[in-house]
Amino acid sequence: MLLSQIKTLDGNSRVVVRDGTEAYIISGVSSTYELVMKSIKNGLTLAEQINRLEFEQAVDLHHLHHRHQLITPIDKPSDIHMHVSGLQEMRTMPKIAEISVVGQDGNLFTVGFCMAYILPTELISHRAAxxxxxxxxxxxxxxPEILTGDLPEAIMGTLSQVRNGQVIYKDRLSLNEIFIAYPRVKFKFETSHTADVFIQLFSPFERFQTPDTKMQDGDVFELAIDQFGLPLDNPWKPNMLQKQARA
Incomplete structure (x- = not known):
């Protein structure tokens, strides 16, 4: 099951659940965070909580993604802290983000997993912002989407460079044997409180060879892993760095 958040034309956010090709807006919640807090309060899993809610109209996520109406798959109220760990670990490698929320008992309630990548702020395009x-x-x-439940034992994906609609570089991503052999260690910040959001980044993939092709303005960087839903892409804007250097 996949969860995402969309921004409607009237400016409101809604939660979408997808199973296969069928995607529906969930009634009764306006954010993934609100859905998670309902699950924690009721002592239910996400799947159990979703089954207690009603669905509204079906949506075409691919169309909404093309129209840039998808937003971060989880956000938080202004009075809640969000902790991000794993930023100094193999920075240039594609990552998986484990998303959790601190429950009322102090334990982490795992929401799920999504693709992730770290870039300097100036390289984030308007489309990916x-x-x-x-x-x-x-x-x-x-x-764009959170895979709920356990992390798959087998993860295969691709990292691509697309120019004018044509793939000019593609490399396969496969799990590192060390990652398979040794489980991840979950941890919380000592200053965390109930309802805080945790995003733990980790790099489970084998190192890959950097492409020989140079990035050009308008090239699209794309990370795709089928189990994690829609791809993560970001149009390249190298001229933004050049403009800042001249300023």
């Missing part, structure tokens, strides 16, 4: 979180001088790009 709604899917990014500002962390210091960097931006963490999150995939």
């Amino acid at each position: 709604p899917l990014s979180l500002q962390v210091g001088e960097d931006a963490v790009l999150l995939g």
Whole structure:
């Protein structure tokens, strides 16, 4: 099951649940965070909580993604802290983000997993900005959809460079044997409180060879892993760095 958030034409946010190709707006909640807090309060899993709510109209997520109406798959109220860890670990590698919320008992309630990538803020395009979180001088790009449940044992994906609609570079991503052999360690910040959001980034993939092709203005960087739903993409804007250097 996949969860995402969309921004409607009237400016409101809604939560979308998808199973296969069928995607529906969930009634009764306006954000993934609100859905998670309902689950925690009621002592239910996300799937159980969703089944207790009604669905509204079906939506075409691919169409909404093309219209840039998808936003970060989870956000938070202004009075809640969001903690991001794993920023100094293999920064240039594609990542998986484990998203959790601190429950009333102090334990982490796992929401799910999504694709992620770290880039300097100035390289985030206008199109990708709604899917990014500002962390210091960097931006963490999150995939449009959260995969709920356990992390798949087998993850295969691709990292592509697209120019004028044509793929000019593609490399396959496969899990690192060390990651498979040793489980991840979950941790909380000592200053965390109930209802805080945790995003733990980790790099489970084998290192790949950097492409020989240079990025040009308008090229699209795309990270795609089928189990995690819609791809994470960001049009390249190298001229933004050049403009800042001249300023």
